[in-house]
């Protein structure tokens with residue numbers, strides 16, 4: 816038989832997760848709006864899509880923030896690299912007139 820207290824706690828935790836996931840989606844959407852503008856600026860001024868030095872600085876910053884927040888810094892770096900790869904792809908599409 817299902818423990819009703821455990822079920823109630825699970826539902827409550829899932830409600831918190833739902834809110835956090837919604838916030839993450841909205842924050843990601845805002846981040847991509849900003850990077851779309853960066854992509855247009857870079858294309859207009861013939862600047863390279865990627866900026867490895869900026870990425871290095873941001874990874875160091877995010878790893879430190881993750882450590883403070885008790886989040887695995889390796890995961891924070893993986894997340895950043897995953898997002899940046901998509902951003903660079905968007906920048907290249909903008910420069911090629913495909914976006």
Ligand SMILES: O=C(O)C(=O)C[C@]1(C(=O)O)C=C[C@@H](O)C=C1
Nearest residue numbers: 853864865866867869870899902
């Ligand atoms: O800051 C930039 O120049 C960007 O293009 C944004 C961004 C990022 O998404 O954080 C993406 C690609 C660059 O390599 C570095 C950073």
